Amino acid sequence: MxxxxxxxxxxxxxxxxxxxxxxxxxxxxxxxxxxxxxxxxxxxxxxxxxxxxxxxxxxxxxxxxxxxxxxxxxxxxxxxxxxxxxxxxxxxxxxxxxxxxxxxxxxxxxxxxxxxxxxxxxxxxxxxxxxxxxxxxxxxxxxxxxxxxxxxxxxxxxxxxxxxxxxxxxxxxxxxxxxxxxxxxxxxxxxxxxxxxxxxxxxxxxxxxxxxxxxxxxxxxxxxxxxxxxxxxxxxxxxxxxxxxxxxxxxxxxxxxxxxxxxxxxxxxxxxxxxxxxxGDNRGLMMPPRIAPTQVVILPIAFHKEGVLDKAFEIKSELAKTFRVELDDRDSYSAGWKFNHWEMKGVPLRLEIGPKDIENNQVTAVRRDTLEKFTIPMDGLTEKIAEILDDIHQTMFNMALKNREEKTYTTTDYEEIKRIMKETPGFVKTMWCGSRECEDKLKEETAATIRCLPFEQEHLGDTCPFCGKKAEHMIYIAKAY
RNA sequence: CGGGGCAUAGCGCAGUUUGGUAGCGUGCUUGGUUCGGGACCAAGAGGCCGCAGGUUCAAAUCCUGUUGCCCCGACCA
Missing domain, CATH: 3.30.930.10 (Bira Bifunctional Protein; Domain 2)
Structure with a gap:
């Protein structure tokens, strides 16, 4: 990026x-x-x-x-x-x-x-x-x-x-x-x-x-x-x-x-x-397919040419039975502009219909998550798109999970916690004695808070990193919105 | 609520120091050529310079006050 x-x-x-x-x-x-x-x-x-x-x-x-x-x-x-x-x-x-x-x-x-x-x-x-x-x-x-x-x-x-x-x-x-x-x-x-x-x-x-x-x-x-x-x-x-x-x-x-x-x-x-x-990324939004206001955007390419627009509308009305679809047939914007526009809005899947696609009985598709470009045969288009949207969902989940894991640290050393919060904010998995004093101290000295006592408790150590007394809970701490 | 910034065309900004006919980019409108990764030409429209007072022959520009927004803290979903 x-x-x-x-x-x-x-x-x-x-x-x-x-x-x-x-x-x-x-x-x-x-x-x-x-x-x-x-x-x-x-x-x-x-x-x-x-x-x-x-x-x-x-x-x-x-x-x-x-x-x-x-x-x-x-x-x-x-x-x-x-x-x-x-x-x-x-x-x-x-x-x-x-x-x-x-x-x-x-x-x-x-x-x-x-x-x-x-x-x-x-x-x-x-x-x-x-x-x-x-x-x-x-x-x-x-x-x-x-x-x-x-x-x-x-x-x-x-x-x-x-x-x-x-x-x-x-x-x-x-x-x-x-x-x-x-x-x-x-x-x-x-x-x-x-x-x-x-x-x-x-x-x-x-x-x-x-x-x-x-x-x-x-x-x-x-x-x-x-x-x-x-x-x-x-x-x-x-x-x-x-x-x-x-x-x-x-x-x-x-x-x-x-x-x-x-x-x-x-x-x-x-x-x-x-x-x-x-x-989101530096191109803008990335909408999860299952709640995306528009799941599929159709862009007719070179649509002054015979048959392109008709084909685009035909595909739209077919896909609209199953998906939330939008067709961008504005002639005031170039194709390149529209690519960027819809990527910025995070529409999960873009379909391009141009003369070449019509000739080959296919559509050209680009995924928002991977930006991968490929063609899909017209036959079985609906089923294939459903599959791709599911895959986009899974890929987005995996990317987000990876981001969380990369930003999750495990330590019971308070100095280390302070350093992490200052330099590379994220979740810190650590232990806690359960006292309000330690919680207030954490907030005051690192601006981070205890986000939760997770259901999945692990034993990371015997002492509370903040006061040195006996640890009672495993906690996640982080700076929060 | 503390600290900092900003307010001028739909949006982004210049002009404010040193008062003197309101500017640029983009977007918008119209016509034409384009169209597979942000096209081009031409002609247009658009602003009480956040708001209220003051100083002055004259205020976007100087002075008072006020409101809103943004960023960073503290407080909270």
Whole structure:
């Protein structure tokens, strides 16, 4: 990457080795994913970016339904008093809550806040809806927007308003709630790895990093091209904290009134940022085939010539039965320009139809992941393309995994950890005693945080590299977005 | 919230030091020739110089204030 020839092709994008932040900004703007909005901290998600979100929604929502969940919608505005019911939750979110104080010219009797997350509203409703053990479990998800008034923002990664899904469930037992929490984390893993081609590490958050109001928070962490970690989805076991504060009680089989056990889990448009920084390169985006807004782009070559355009349209309508296809028949751009344009937008497969192809009853194809150019016979085109898209998915996953492995270090030497975080950021696998003091020290001295206590624990040593006391857990640490 | 930068045509920038008719590249429009890795020629359209005050005969340019954005930290999905 980064050779002269390539740079000649991609004039608009700053190479990622030169300035990763600028690369990211260039890519999202130049590919028409987003635009900055005239509201502080907010972004406009343009059709191409929104198409990615629709793809994510499609593959994720299907899995929510398959695991028994239904969608619903709750209000955007929540009365102030709700927020104060759960103390940890209030403390966690109050600093970034946006308040609504007036209706027209009249001041509201009770201030409303715009949801930064909907536990308080949803639990309030659940307390009405749950009366009997027969009402359980409650398995509801909502797709919506939330607002967190952040100090600094970046498109997709952190914006004041963002789109997400939040699942909220109530169960009769602690075991069931725990099972649900892990089940949904697994759903997230499947979406990340099997749909977005983004390898993730699964594990539990430390006390410091867990969700405000949760007993346990589980996370999936992805590795970006610059060695920083991205929290790509979280699933919380809320215990009975919210059930008690919001009075979610049911009469059990044994005629005893009991509190429910609740969970919540969420992923957001941040995943789009993850896709960009996991797969993108100096030519621009690289879209995972299964959620790519356009999977195949067809470019007619020399299409003023007899039959070319007709053939291109014919192929398009055939492929459109199976794939998301676009035909670029704009005559105002040269073929070379279009090659670069669609590569920048990350369309997984490009098909060229020119006089030579028609003569040979074939199409010319170029893969975005390998840039490999080859021909495909017209017979069996659909089947072959399906095969290639699957292969592109697998290749992208493997490349991302390789990147993560190359940037994952194992050490129990604190000096080494400091050096790595300074010089070659990535994941560091190490041990930890479990104390908050060591966690704070790590953050302060290296700017890195404990990303998770992975499910797959290994014994790397007996002592905590930060304090020298007995090590209790294996952890992954990294600088994070 | 600290530190730094920027705001002039859709986008990227020059012009500001030393006040005096608003510039360049690209993109856009029209016509023509091109088309298998960012084509070419010709003719056009497009700007209260972020916003509000001030100084001046005269302000993109000087002074006050204000808003927004970007980058780096701290805080957070």
């Amino acid at each position: 980064g050779n002269k020839k390539e740079q000649d092709f991609v004039k608009e994008i700053t190479p990622m080795e030169e300035d990763f932040s600028q690369w990211y900004t260039d890519v999202i703007l130049k590919t028409d994913m987003v635009d900055y909005a005239p509201v502080k901290g907010c972004m406009v998600i343009k059709p191409y970016g929104y198409g990615v979100w629709e793809g994510i929604q499609r593959v994720m929502d299907r899995r929510f339904k398959e695991t028994g969940h239904k969608n619903a919608y709750f209000p955007l505005l929540i009365p102030e008093s709700f927020l104060k019911k759960e103390a940890d939750h209030f403390e966690g979110f109050a600093p970034e809550v946006l308040w609504v104080t007036h209706g027209g010219n009249e001041e509201l009797a009770e201030r409303l806040f715009i949801r930064p997350t909907s536990e308080t509203m949803i639990c309030t409703m659940y307390s009405k809806w749950v009366q009997s053990y027969r009402d359980l479990p409650v398995l509801i998800n909502q797709w919506c927007n939330v607002i967190r008034w952040e100090k600094t923002t970046r498109p997709f990664l952190r914006t004041a308003e963002f789109l997400w899904q939040e699942g909220h469930t109530v169960h009769a037992t602690e075991e069931e709630a725990q099972e649900e929490t892990l089940k949904m984390l697994e759903v997230y893993r499947q979406v990340a790895e099997d749909e977005l081609a983004m390898p993730v590490l699964l594990g539990q958050k430390s006390e410091k990093e867990k969700f405000a109001g949760a007993n346990k928070t589980y996370t999936m962490e992805a590795m970006m091209h610059d060695g920083k970690a991205l929290q790509a989805g979280t699933s919380h076991n809320l215990g009975q904290n919210f059930a008690k504060m919001f009075d979610i009680q049911y009469l059990d089989r044994d005629s005893v009134l009991k509190y429910g056990w609740s969970t919540s889990w969420g992923t957001s448009t941040r995943l789009i940022g993850g896709i960009i920084m996991t797969h």
